[in-house]
Amino acid sequence: MNGRRRWRVALDPGLVVQPTCNHLNDLREVPANRTSGCEDCLRTGSTWVHLRACLSCGHVGCCDSSPKQHAHQHAQAADGHPIARSLEPGEDWAWCYSDELFLRPA
Template structure:
């Protein structure tokens, strides 16, 4: 099953390079993020829910942007926060 958010999600260029890590963690002096995700509404790259600060989930809570994708090399899956569906 695919929700409307996943069907309509774009794929903007990420706002940071993979090597840079999670911009919010780096700004706070942390380097312990696990994986990176990219918001498909605005291109923000942030750390995943397995990371201590869960910046991508916080971004969704603050912005309401519904879909993110994995920013890990070789991964193309997407996640809709609103409908809790993998796409």
Template sequence: MTDQAIPGIDPQAVPSGDGCADCLAGDGPGWWFHLRRCAACGHIGCCDSSPGQHGTRHAKTNGHPFLTSFEPGEDWFYNVETEEFADGPALARPTAHPADQPTPGPAGAVPADWQRHLH
């Protein structure tokens, strides 16, 4: 990780919640495979393998180039404009969804045949 300011990354932006904000708001099937965090504003969206693909959609729609994982134990940044991984600064906590939150999630919303719905 780097301590240098990077355009498109706000280390002070806090996560919008514990799950995909869009899925939880009723956009799509309401469940996700993995979670992504917008490094510019903290919006939590679902990954590109998820049915809703809200993380990348948020980043591109809002001109926020960097996503990072919101999964426990993962520490990377991805630039959706250049399609390259990058180093980035430490972000405001929490850096992942709660460890007891299931993947895929949220509990009770994931269909039994969830693998068939992945991209």
């Protein structure tokens, strides 16, 4: 991935067979867009709880705890953009919306 961060599915000790995420092979992680918040909430005047960045295009959206869940909507609407990482300070994880899998840095 040309020096970019690599991700892996977080291990689940309760499972004998660990799940896989086929989207990791096509990941083109890009930096998050420079913005002061959720791009969609800022445009519409809504509020957000936490921010997520699409690892395919850099779109910054709000988390599923936010009223509008823009990161989830982006993952469903954008073809090939299923993975977003947390932008919260001190958090180093990502989520695959398609496979519903928690990801950690490899």
